[in-house]
Amino acid sequence: MEKLLIIDDDKGIQKQLKWSLSDYEVILADDRESAVAAVRRHEPKVITLDLGLPPDEANASEGLAALDEILAIAPHTKVIVITGNDDRSNALKAITAGAYDFYQKPIDSDVINVIVSRAFSLAIIEEENRRMRSVAGSDIGIIGNSxxxxxxxxxxxxxxxxxxxxxxxxxxxxxxxxxxxxxxxxxxxxxxxxxxxxxxxxxxxxxxxxxxxxxxxxxxxxxxxxxxxxxxxxxxxxxxxxxxxxxxxxxxxxxxxxxxxxxxxxxxxxxxxxxxxxxxxxxxxxxxxxxxxxxxxxxxxxxxxxxxxxxPLRDRDEDVLILAQYFLQRYALDYKRNIKGFSDDALSAIKSHRWPGNIRELQNKVKSSVIMAPGTQVNAIDLGFFDHVDQGIELSLNLRQVREEAETIAIQKAYALSEGNMSKAAELLGVARPTLYSLIEKYGLPINIE
CATH class of the missing domain: 3.40.50.300 (P-loop containing nucleotide triphosphate hydrolases)
Structure with missing residues (x-):
């Protein structure tokens, strides 16, 4: 569970935010000193900050000072400033100082959840990108740690x-x-x-x-x-x-x-x-x-x-998984796909393959898999590794479902083998192109048929 720091001296607001944001591990602080101590100890990715902190509850000076200290300690932290309805100017000052976003009271559970969720998503993506850049060797593009x-x-x-x-x-x-x-x-x-x-x-x-x-x-x-x-x-x-x-x-x-x-x-x-x-x-x-x-x-x-x-890639030990994850994130962003990672059978296939085409082959396979994957995970079939399909999946006894699964796998395999050429894919499957288009639409496969 991700850690969320709530900084507010109002116990009622603390309680309301903690209840509204129950999906997170909530840490509470009620002044600048305790807030800074919590940031050092817990290293939260996201913080909500009320600008009216003691001893200057009526103004924003203490809250803005707390913001400066927090960002000096943890510059990548996403700070969401919470203000009153008549305090827009101080909210804009906070944004200028480095706050991620601001929210005006009264608290609406649905709205604050959306803002906090987006802040966590961005923080996680940025953290992963920093890690990848670090692995890549100070942004010179050489990825791996073998x-x-x-x-x-x-x-x-x-x-x-x-x-x-x-x-x-x-x-x-x-x-x-x-x-x-x-x-x-x-x-x-x-x-x-x-x-x-x-x-x-x-x-x-x-x-x-x-x-x-x-x-x-x-x-x-x-x-x-x-x-x-x-x-x-x-x-x-x-x-x-x-x-x-x-x-x-x-x-x-x-x-x-x-x-x-x-x-x-x-x-x-x-x-x-x-x-x-x-x-x-x-x-x-x-x-x-x-x-x-x-x-x-x-x-x-x-x-x-x-x-x-x-x-060669086959001699680079764990680098193949680092590169695969790097390309997955890159192409998921490029193609606006909600792909989170690789399934176990995909990871097994990546590790066992000899990669005769080296990084170029890996890059092409991951790119096509991001386009092909129907869910949030890339599996062995999406990568074109049909010999590594997870055998632990229970076989359905429903004939219609079995047929759908078999046809889906066959279409994906033909599409991969034909490198996206629909005419060749239809020829491999032994059907006419209109029939192939109909099957793609029927099963909702993420294949561009234009």
Whole structure:
């Protein structure tokens, strides 16, 4: 039961509030000194505060002083100021000083319950967000508290203030771009651009102009001079993802830029100086590529002045549950879903899965589960883990109910396997799309059929 501190010197009001707010563990205080002592001892998330406290019951000075002391001790506490009908100006002073809300007497049980309930909900959400930010490593985005992630965060903080070129290694989906962004955010360049380019996603004949830019008339279609990604990152950080896929012919030009901090646009003759921090990443073995003569040895040593290894999710122990909860809260907020957590079978499935797609796979599964979950908890079926369904659920003998449950599971499974493509889902189920739409509406499944 959550603790609620009521600060009021009127015994009648104390009794009325305690009765109205019986869903909480109520703690009472009748002056500033006892209120501050209660805050230190009980650490309540929500407080109701009457501004007319002794020895200045007729005015608000003592109540406002109590508010200042409380917020100095517990700045995240939600303080609801209770005032008389003719005391609106002092209520506004309290709000300006940091109070969460105010309520004017007389006390209405239903109204005060709604205000207090909302205050608790917000306090709990904010507390969880602070915890997540703490786990994430001072807001640089690296989430987890496993030993390997702690080491990674420590390395990031050490290299960020320097100009050393870092090479990030890790399987696909482990968060290489997030790690590169963390280096940027922890550096003195964080207010300048962070520019990312995937060397594997851009055709070889376009990658050079994308990186270095081009002058007007450099090639057919070059109607105006255009800056490349390197120039766009001026003062900030350039992230070269999948550098192992960079064409061999372009590697020499990249090496010269890294050594000289100067570039020439395609079709240009003028050298342009640039101030850019470079971070690279790959999921390939560059040492083997060097041995096979598909990656320049001198470039390899230039980009790997220091190497950051990101462990796969399967080797990160309890981090998978921390990440799952983080994504659940994030997407529940994004999609305005009242999702509170994971069921036991969902947690079991998350822990036992090997996560070949790493964090990207986990993120996608949790996102779709938040959309799919019909209740307030995400279960194994919502996540697409149909082999981890809770077997402890008693099987109904009502044939209509059995059929509804079976059809619901089948629809959810087909929807998950088809990644939300309704035509493919209908094909998997062996029904026409209108029939599938009718079943979704019949069972009230949270699937967008527009």
């Amino acid at each position: 030993e390997s992630i702690d080491r990674l965060r420590t390395m990031i903080k050490r290299i960020a203030p320097t100009e050393i070129t870092a090479l990030i290694l890790g399987e696909s989906g482990t968060g290489k771009e997030v790690t590169a962004s963390a280096v940027h955010l922890a550096s003195g360049r964080k207010k300048k651009p962070f520019v990312a380019i995937n060397c594997a996603s851009i055709p070889e004949n376009l990658l050079e102009s994308e990186l270095f830019g081009f002058e007007k008339g450099a090639f057919t279609g070059a109607h105006r001079t255009t800056k490349g990604k390197i120039e766009c990152a001026e003062g900030g950080t350039l992230f070269l993802d999948e550098i192992g896929d960079m064409p061999f012919s372009l590697q020499a030009k990249l090496l010269r830029f890294l050594q000289e901090k100067k570039i020439e646009r395609l079709g240009g003759r003028q050298e342009i100086s640039v101030d850019v921090r470079v971070v690279c990443a790959t999921n390939q073995n560059l040492e083997e590529m060097v041995a096979e003569k598909t990656f320049r040895e001198d470039l390899y040593y230039r980009v790997s002045e220091i190497t950051l290894n990101i462990p």
